[in-house]
Amino acid sequence: xxxxxxxxxxxxxxxxxxxxxxxxxxxxxxxxxxxxxxxxxxxxxxxxxxxxxxxxxxxxxxxxxxxxxxxxxxxxxxxxxxxxxxxxxxxxxxxxxxxxxxxxxxxxxxxxxxxxxxxxxxxxxxxxxxxxxxxxxxxxxxxxxxxxxxxxxxxxxxxxxxxxxxxxxxxxxxxxxxxxxxxxxxxxxxxxxxxxxxxxxxxxxxxxxxxxxxxxxxxxxxxxxxxxxxxxxxxxxxxxxxxxxxxxxxxxxxxxxxxxxxxxxxxxxxxxxxxxxxxxxxxxxxxxxxxxxxxxx
Numbered sequence: 496x497x498x499x500x501x502x503x504x505x506x507x508x509x510x511x512x513x514x515x516x517x518x519x520x521x522x523x524x525x526x527x528x529x530x531x532x533x534x535x536x537x538x539x540x541x542x543x544x545x546x547x548x549x550x551x552x553x554x555x556x557x558x559x560x561x562x563x564x565x566x567x568x569x570x571x572x573x574x575x576x577x578x579x580x581x582x583x584x585x586x587x588x589x590x591x592x593x594x595x596x597x598x599x600x601x602x603x604x605x606x607x608x609x610x611x612x613x614x615x616x617x618x619x620x621x622x623x624x625x626x627x628x629x630x631x632x633x634x635x636x637x638x639x640x641x642x643x644x645x646x647x648x649x650x651x652x653x654x655x656x657x658x659x660x661x662x663x664x665x666x667x668x669x670x671x672x673x674x675x676x677x678x679x680x681x682x683x684x685x686x687x688x689x690x691x692x693x694x695x696x697x698x699x700x701x702x703x704x705x706x707x708x709x710x711x712x713x714x715x716x717x718x719x720x721x722x723x724x725x726x727x728x729x730x731x732x733x734x735x736x737x738x739x740x741x742x743x744x745x746x747x748x749x750x751x752x753x754x755x756x757x758x759x760x761x762x763x764x765x766x767x768x769x770x771x772x773x774x775x776x777x778x779x780x781x782x783x784x785x786x787x788x789x790x791x792x
Contacts, residue, residue, distance in 0.1 A: 511695050512580035531674040533601045536745070543741030544602055547675060549734050550664060551595045552617035554682075558592035560621075560629050561653060567633070568649065571642040580692055587685045594678045601674065624725045628652060631721055635714070643700050643707070644714050647787075650693030651780055652718040658686040659775030660731070663768065667738065667760065670752045671745060690783060697787040708788065715789050719780075728773055735765035 537544045565585040572578035596609060604612045632648045635641075665679035701708055742749055746761055754760035755771065784790040 511699075512576040512692050514692075531677055533598075533674060534672060537672060538603045541741055542737055542744065543671060546734060546738040546741055547668070547672060548599060548602060548604075548612065549616045549737065551599050551675070552613040552615075553620060553730070553734075554661075555592055555595035555599070555613055556617055556621040557625055557657065558588050558595060560625055561649075561657075562588040562592060564629065564632055564653075565649070567636045568642065568645050571636070571640060571645065573642055577642070577696060584685075584689050587689070591682045591685070594681070598674060598678055620730050624727050624730055627721060627725055631718070643697060643711065646693050646696050647711055647714050647789075648718055650690060650697065650783060650787075651715060652722060654686050654690045654693060656722065656727070656776050656780075658683060658690055659779050660772050661686055662775065663754075663772045666754045667768070670749055670760075671742070690779070694783045694786050697789070701788050712789055715784065728769060731772055732765055732769045735768050739765050 537547065562585060565581055565588060568581040569578060569585060572581055596613070599612065600606060600609060632645070632652070635648065636645050661679050661683040665676050665683055668679060669676035697711070701711070742761065749761045752760050754763060754768070781790060
């Protein structure tokens with residue numbers, strides 16, 4: 496498998512669906528680590544608790560929507576390899592949803608209040624950011640019933656945005672809540688695999704069907720315009736501002752932890768972390784589009 500690097504971290508650049516069938520997926524799941532204990536300070540009224548609740552509530556909703564959306568790709572899969580891969584991705588997304596929800600419960604939220612708390616922290620922002628993307632993808636699949644258009648939306652608009660944001664989250668929480676960091680590491684590992692396989696599917700398709708490039712370029716342009724219109728950076732900045740308050744209270748735990756090579760997390764600002772997440776999103780999108788032969792550059 497080929498790799499590329501963003502923010503000092505290696506990512507899979509190319510991987511075919513035949514390399515990630517259900518046998519391999521089942522074997523990989525056997526190696527998932529056990530849960531880590533939740534720090535005591537996250538059980539009280541700490542800004543970090545609110546930052547983590549807001550972040551994981553938003554991601555729980557995002558994974559819920561992704562799980563339901565992937566069913567359209569499973570239904571339209573043209574061969575056994577892609578059907579098995581997207582069936583495994585569907586379960587990955589459902590598993591991520593469950594991990595986020597379970598960790599919210601680890602923070603002291605009773606089971607009967609879980610959905611209420613998730614909606615309290617993230618329903619409004621999910622409606623602003625996630626709902627337009629969900630509508631676009633579902634309407635496009637209903638109109639065209641085109642598997643490859645659906646793969647492109649998931650690869651560029653969903654995974655290409657979620658992966659770098661999840662990576663930033665993993666790096667942030669590693670010294671402050673090891674379990675949150677572990678969850679994000681597992682999710683990020685899965686998302687980068689989804690990105691690689693989705694990109695390879697489109698790359699192979701366009702090599703065999705170059706006449707389809709213009710139609711897929713239309714999807715890229717419409718999807719990126721849509722992404723530019725949703726307030727994701729503003730949402731990220733708000734979450735980073737609350738995180739900053741909590742981080743300042745726990746400087747001893749953060750210590751000299753580097754959030755990216757050469758930069759101590761304690762020295763960063765909410766604006767800097769938000770800008771870096773946006774930069775990683777653009778880098779990964781451009782790398783994937785270039786590999787898929789859909790870059791404007």
